[in-house]
Amino acid sequence: MAIKPKNITTDGKREMTMQEFRAWLGRFDTDKDGKISRQELSDAVRGAGGRFAWWKCRQGLRSADSDGNGYIDANEINNLVDFAQKHLGVRIVNF
Numbered sequence: 001m002a003i004k005p006k007n008i009t010t011d012g013k014r015e016m017t018m019q020e021f022r023a024w025l026g027r028f029d030t031d032k033d034g035k036i037s038r039q040e041l042s043d044a045v046r047g048a049g050g051r052f053a054w055w056k057c058r059q060g061l062r063s064a065d066s067d068g069n070g071y072i073d074a075n076e077i078n079n080l081v082d083f084a085q086k087h088l089g090v091r092i093v094n095f
Contacts, residue, residue, distance in 0.1 A: 014089060014090045014091070015090070015091045015093055016090060016091075016092060016093070017092070017093055017094045018078075018081070018092055018094060021077075021081070021084065021090070021092055022077060024044075025044060025077065025080075028040045028041070028043050028044040028047065030043075034073065034074060035071035035072060035073045036071060036072040036073075036077075037070070037071055038057055038058075038061055038070065041057045041060055041061060041072065042054060042057040044088075045057055045060070045087075045088065048088040048089065048090070049089070056087050056088075059083065059087070060072075060080060060083045060084075060087070063079060063080070063082065063083045064076050064077070064079035064080040064083060065079075066079060
């Protein structure tokens, strides 16, 4: 599942709203528990065309998982934005 936003900026980053980012990330929630696990985040990184998915997944989980339970829940998705903008080639607008 590749990221399919409407706009690609001049620096090659894909621009999407926070709502689009949440919807895209939600597609990887395979067990539909409302949380993103390490494996689901790794699948999302691969879906974005990212290399070194295991490393990026580990870094993303560390940066976003503020309660340390090993999952990114709805309250922590905003923490994932900075990681996504640096490592997944997206730019989140209007958040």
